[in-house]
Amino acid sequence: MTKKIVFTGGGSAGHVTPNLALIDELKDCKVTYIGSKTGIEKNLVQAHGIDYRAISSGKLRRYFDLKNFKDPFKVLAGVMQAYLILKKIKPDVIFSKGGFVSVPVVIGGWMNRIPVYIHESDITPGLANRIAIKFATKLFVTFEEAGAHLPKGKVVYTGAPIRDVLRTGDRSKGLKFLGFQGEKPVLLIMGGSLGAKKINDVVRELLPELLKTYQIVHLCGKGYIIPELESTAGYRQFEFIDKELPDVMAAASIILSRSGSNAIFEFLALKKPMILIPLPLRVSRGDQVLNAKSFKEKGFCEVLDNDSLTPDELKQALAKVYKNRYDYIDRMAKAQNATHGIKSILSELNKIN
Incomplete structure (x- = not known):
């Protein structure tokens, strides 16, 4: 049976290109990408000819902004949209590279009891991954030092996913x-x-x-x-x-x-x-x-x-x-x-x- 994998991550190229590098190496897998409606990930992913599904996404900010009052509703809408997409696709695993759009996807995956794997590039996780980690099955890390800042039982040191090109x-x-x-x-x-x-x-x-x-x-x-x-x-x-x-x-x-x-x-x-x-x-x-x-x-x-x-x-x-x-x-x-x-x-x- 063909393995089905959902990828997510966006907001910057750094949250997308490692996903694309992995996708290029996958053999005999059905890949779907869930991202935002207007983020950089949409054009990058669609240019690769990958099935792309867009959801609502709000930014999670540490500072005061009037958008902070309506963005939580966008995130909640994104969770429900991701939940329904995932329920229909029924992937074997979700792989997240982070960014704000990944949070609704990770939560939607957890609600569907789908294993969620997250890759953290930095030594300490950003706000989006700090939220998503609670719903993750495994955490892949680029820096060995990152293990000190993450739940011990979930961490797997993999190093950085570098594009072979x-x-x-x-x-x-x-x-x-x-x-x-x-x-x-x-x-x-x-x-x-x-x-x-x-x-x-x-x-x-x-x-x-x-x-x-x-x-x-x-x-x-x-x-x-x-x-x-x-x-x-x-x-x-x-x-x-x-x-x-x-x-x-x-x-x-x-x-x-x-x-x-x-x-x-x-x-x-x-x-x-x-x-x-x-x-x-x-x-x-x-x-x-x-x-x-x-x-x-x-x-x-x-x-x-x-x-x-x-x-x-x-x-x-x-x-x-x-x-x-x-x-x-x-x-x-x-x-x-x-x-x-x-x-x-x-x-x-x-x-x-």
Whole structure:
């Protein structure tokens, strides 16, 4: 009998792409994805040709907002919609990657007595997963340290589910796409899907100095392209890169980035020396700070503070990491088990009768 699996997760690409990576590896399974009506997950999932069901979803906020008064009703509506969809589909298991839309699906699954597996990318769970965990059968974690913050009997350490396509990147194709000759090391700068203004500003202030040493590909985020810099030799700026990203990452010698879990484990899988600038606590729940601290302690990266970042500090950190790049690469090569999450999660899913 064909195994039926429902996936859920959304709100950001980080809650969707690991699901898609898993789905791509599933054989002889019927897959359905439950997400929101307007979230990023809808377009990403439907582009893969996957059966997609939309439900009502409200955001769970820690701060005051007038929407807080009506969003709980959206969540309740989503629970009932998910319950009815799941009752009809009768999946063997639900796999959740988190995000607010996943909460109604997890609860709806629990109401239908369907096993619920959740994957937590960060060291500490976000608000959505903290709620969903109460209804979960198993909790898969990316960081071994996460076990200290979760119910012991449910935790399974799997590592990060990394997209296999990233491992197929071709350096020569990446250089050709960028128009680089390869005579200088390539510095890849990634500020997340929405960009990072502070990183963008400091990099561009330092640009003439950096271009003496590096060729630079700058994923600056939507709305952050500066037309006057388009003709700068050795510098390419993009709002984002999609299908060419594996080749561009293969071409990179060093990476400057935020410290979202999915991204930094991809860098780890590719053994790319990195400098991480986590989102500060004043604009986040602190997950990126903890992620970066963990990687720093393991010797995979250097970490800089967003709010106090200066051009000179960035220049020195880049020089340090590039000079010692083989030491970082050697340490990352010894930690590749942490990047085999797809294999580990599939093994757990295959245990379901």
